[in-house]
Amino acid sequence: MEKSHSESLAAAEKELENGPLKERLAKKLSEHRVQVAVIGAAVLVFGTFMVLSPAVFLRPRIYVAFLSTAPFFGIMALGLTLILVSKQIDLSFPSTMALGAFVSASIFAATDNLLLGMLGGMSVGAVVGVLNGILVTKVGIPSIIATLGMMFALRGAVHVLSDGMSISLTALSGAPLRNVFVGMSPIGIPAQSLWFIGIAVLLWFLLFRHKFGDHVLFTGDNESAAQMMGVNTDLTKTLVFVILGVLAAFAGVLDSLRMLRWFPTLGEGYLLMTFGAVFVGGTSMFGGAGTIFGTFIGTFLVGSLEAGVIAAGLAGFWTRLFVGVLILVAVTIHALLSRR
Amino acid sequence: MNDYSFMESTSEAFDQKRLSNRFGGDANRVIEKFDSARPVNTGGLGMMYRACTSRSAPRIAISVLAVLLLAFAMTGTAFAEGAAEATEEDPLDIYFFAGGPPGGPFATVVHNGARAAAEILGPRVNVRYLFSDWSPDEMVRQFQEAVAARPDGIAVMGHPGVDALEPFVDEAVEAGIIVTSQNVTLPQLQARYGERGFGYVGQELYESGYMLGEAAVQRSGIQSGERALVWGLRRLPERGQRTIGAVDALEDAGVEVDYIEISEEVDADASAGIPVFVGYAEANPDVRLVITDHGALTATIPSYFEAAGFDPGDVFGAGFDVSPTTLDGIREEYIGVVHSQQPFLQGFLPIFQIYLSARYGIAGLHIDTGVGLIDAENVEILAPLVEAGEAG
Numbered sequence: 001m002e003k004s005h006s007e008s009l010a011a012a013e014k015e016l017e018n019g020p021l022k023e024r025l026a027k028k029l030s031e032h033r034v035q036v037a038v039i040g041a042a043v044l045v046f047g048t049f050m051v052l053s054p055a056v057f058l059r060p061r062i063y064v065a066f067l068s069t070a071p072f073f074g075i076m077a078l079g080l081t082l083i084l085v086s087k088q089i090d091l092s093f094p095s096t097m098a099l100g101a102f103v104s105a106s107i108f109a110a111t112d113n114l115l116l117g118m119l120g121g122m123s124v125g126a127v128v129g130v131l132n133g134i135l136v137t138k139v140g141i142p143s144i145i146a147t148l149g150m151m152f153a154l155r156g157a158v159h160v161l162s163d164g165m166s167i168s169l170t171a172l173s174g175a176p177l178r179n180v181f182v183g184m185s186p187i188g189i190p191a192q193s194l195w196f197i198g199i200a201v202l203l204w205f206l207l208f209r210h211k212f213g214d215h216v217l218f219t220g221d222n223e224s225a226a227q228m229m230g231v232n233t234d235l236t237k238t239l240v241f242v243i244l245g246v247l248a249a250f251a252g253v254l255d256s257l258r259m260l261r262w263f264p265t266l267g268e269g270y271l272l273m274t275f276g277a278v279f280v281g282g283t284s285m286f287g288g289a290g291t292i293f294g295t296f297i298g299t300f301l302v303g304s305l306e307a308g309v310i311a312a313g314l315a316g317f318w319t320r321l322f323v324g325v326l327i328l329v330a331v332t333i334h335a336l337l338s339r340r
Numbered sequence: 341m342n343d344y345s346f347m348e349s350t351s352e353a354f355d356q357k358r359l360s361n362r363f364g365g366d367a368n369r370v371i372e373k374f375d376s377a378r379p380v381n382t383g384g385l386g387m388m389y390r391a392c393t394s395r396s397a398p399r400i401a402i403s404v405l406a407v408l409l410l411a412f413a414m415t416g417t418a419f420a421e422g423a424a425e426a427t428e429e430d431p432l433d434i435y436f437f438a439g440g441p442p443g444g445p446f447a448t449v450v451h452n453g454a455r456a457a458a459e460i461l462g463p464r465v466n467v468r469y470l471f472s473d474w475s476p477d478e479m480v481r482q483f484q485e486a487v488a489a490r491p492d493g494i495a496v497m498g499h500p501g502v503d504a505l506e507p508f509v510d511e512a513v514e515a516g517i518i519v520t521s522q523n524v525t526l527p528q529l530q531a532r533y534g535e536r537g538f539g540y541v542g543q544e545l546y547e548s549g550y551m552l553g554e555a556a557v558q559r560s561g562i563q564s565g566e567r568a569l570v571w572g573l574r575r576l577p578e579r580g581q582r583t584i585g586a587v588d589a590l591e592d593a594g595v596e597v598d599y600i601e602i603s604e605e606v607d608a609d610a611s612a613g614i615p616v617f618v619g620y621a622e623a624n625p626d627v628r629l630v631i632t633d634h635g636a637l638t639a640t641i642p643s644y645f646e647a648a649g650f651d652p653g654d655v656f657g658a659g660f661d662v663s664p665t666t667l668d669g670i671r672e673e674y675i676g677v678v679h680s681q682q683p684f685l686q687g688f689l690p691i692f693q694i695y696l697s698a699r700y701g702i703a704g705l706h707i708d709t710g711v712g713l714i715d716a717e718n719v720e721i722l723a724p725l726v727e728a729g730e731a732g
Contacts, residue, residue: 053619053622053623055622055623056619056622056623059622061618061622061647061648061649062615062618062619062622064618064647065614065615065618065619065647065648066615068614068647069611069612069614069615070615072611158443159442159443162443164442164443164444164447164448164451164729165443165448165729166443166445166663166664166665168664168727170668255609255611258611258643259611259640259643259665260665260668261664261665263443263444263445263636264441264442264443264444264448265441265443265444265608265609265636266609267609268441268608268609269604269605269606269607269608269609269612270605270609270612272605273605273612303615304615306603306605306606306612306615306616307615307616307618307619308619310600310616310619310620311619311620311622311623313623319603319605320603320604
């Protein structure tokens with residue numbers, strides 16, 4: 001009792017310091033205005049879909065479908081967020097996705113060991129990240145050019161190595177380990193979405209509660225200042241490329257496990273959707289700031305647009321228009337909020 | 341390895357005949373006469389033996405050996421040249437459009453067909469393969485570049501349409517390049533340049549679409565007034581005819597048709613279409629038949645149906661082009677019928693078309709490959725070829 005009294009006294013003193021509740025709320029909202037804007041956009045978009053297609057968007061199946069497909073590019077969008085926060089860009093991740101999954105499927109085909117295959121595939125993703133990092137930090141090539149070259153080189157390597165042929169993974173149909181990654185979880189949502197949530201939480205801690213995250217933010221905000229503060233910016237940038245490389249390979253493995261076949265074209269349709277998820281989520285291209293939560297919501301926004309447009313009875317031609325307008329609105333809101 | 345032993349025996353027989361004609365009687369006896377009259381007979385080994393036993397033996401032996409080696413070398417070279425003349429020609433430089441993207445299930449089979457033809461023709465052709473991600477713009481750009489390279493032949497796909505390709509095809513034919521087409525037809529250009537080798541190997545697009553639509557109506561048992569979905573690529577200039585054919589066949593049967601255009605994202609990664617289909621199926625639970633006008637989407641029909649909560653047989657799935665995953669879909673009875681346009685031939689035959697036109701002046705052939713329907717009855721016959729990338 002005594003203790004709670006003292007606590008309430010302390011709270012009252014704190015309230016006096018910070019001002020009334022309304023002001024504190026306003027301050028909090030201002031601090032998290034990007035996240036609030038993204039949530040607002042999500043409510044608006046899904047609300048519109050619910051009004052236009054209640055038979056679809058007021059039932060759970062469509063959301064299960066989103067949860068089964070959005071993680072494939074959402075996981076990469078999380079890694080891409082770190083890249084953009086560090087004021088870099090990476091265009092090679094769709095090809096890394098294909099290469100990592102190819103190595104994984106090949107190792108599995110040779111050894112019947114899925115875990116070994118996944119380890120091999122993700123190691124290749126890490127190596128790609130290191131190569132990107134070296135090209136950017138040591139050779140001095142701007143990241144957009146280095147990773148553009150890497151994108152073509154890796155895709156070409158995939159075609160040469162696979163001879164254009166897909167790899168069957170039907171041996172994994174019904175395998176318990178496959179269900180761990182892309183099966184239906186006991187709570188009725190696809191396992192890949194649980195991995196997506198887990199990775200999002202991990203990266204949120206890494207970016208906002210760990211020293212490495214500070215280094216990423218400092219590097220993206222002002223590289224020279226970060227170096228003066230003792231941050232190894234080259235290592236930091238290389239590590240964010242490695243994180244995206246590993247995540248892209250992991251996403252590729254999940255996608256091919258879901259389809260029970262690895263296709264040489266894996267990932268080619270995800271470049272724009274992944275960037276769209278990050279930008280709609282509120283992470284800017286200018287570095288030094290970003291939001292994992294925004295990317296998470298942005299993934300489902302971008303991933304739901306085509307289904308919403310089709311369910312509303314509009315022709316598929318409208319999808320691109322909607323995605324483009326959504327990205328433009330999102331970046332405009334972000335730019336306006338940043339000015340204040 | 342060439343076997344020339346027959347030439348020796350032929351030569352020997354000819355010599356015997358000639359001697360018999362000149363001297364009459366048995367040629368062997370004539371030869372025996374010559375042998376007894378001349379100590380050194382015509383046999384090389386005998387001559388060498390005698391030479392080696394004489395005083396100037398080493399010099400003569402070396403000279404003879406050298407002459408024999410030279411003669412052997414010259415004869416060998418002559419034979420080799422003769423053989424080369426029979427098989428080696430100036431290789432025809434051919435640019436081949438495989439469609440794309442590289443590694444895509446359909447383009448891979450087309451590519452393998454062309455490679456098989458190139459392998460058979462060997463040094464007679466030098467084929468360069470172009471992939472375009474099925475982009476009409478990309479195809480036009482690549483065609484212009486191919487014409488600029490002045491090859492002997494170009495085998496192009498007609499996705500950009502006649503209007504887009506016409507000026508460049510005109511330029512190519514004027515420059516003496518043999519142009520032919522596969523997969524998507526270019527009728528006006530084929531009519532204009534058919535005599536100069538412009539052929540077509542591929543399906544008749546509209547007819548193929550109509551054929552699958554009719555087959556799907558018959559096999560699914562869908563009734564007039566019931567709902568079907570066609571998920572296609574109507575936006576592509578020529579290629580869209582197949583989608584239109586399928587829609588027309590369903591509408592002619594009185595079926596109510598919903599149409600969805602395949603977006604670029606779904607076009608590249610068919611799994612991105614899962615929410616799209618689920619959204620459609622939730623909004624239209626009475627759908628009885630689904631036709632996907634796209635190889636990768638056809639292969640993904642089982643995933644679409646599973647995600648939408650359909651069991652095998654609930655909804656009749658039909659589509660175009662066979663891949664290994666499609667085979668599984670047919671076996672699991674998610675997919676009822678698939679139209680095959682035999683893409684291997686679309687790679688194989690255009691290479692031969694150009695070769696035959698260049699060497700023998702053969703006019704452009706028009707070959708309809710879109711005549712196959714695959715279902716549970718014949719799926720196992722095609723399975724090994726499909727798995728090997730030699731059918732689709």
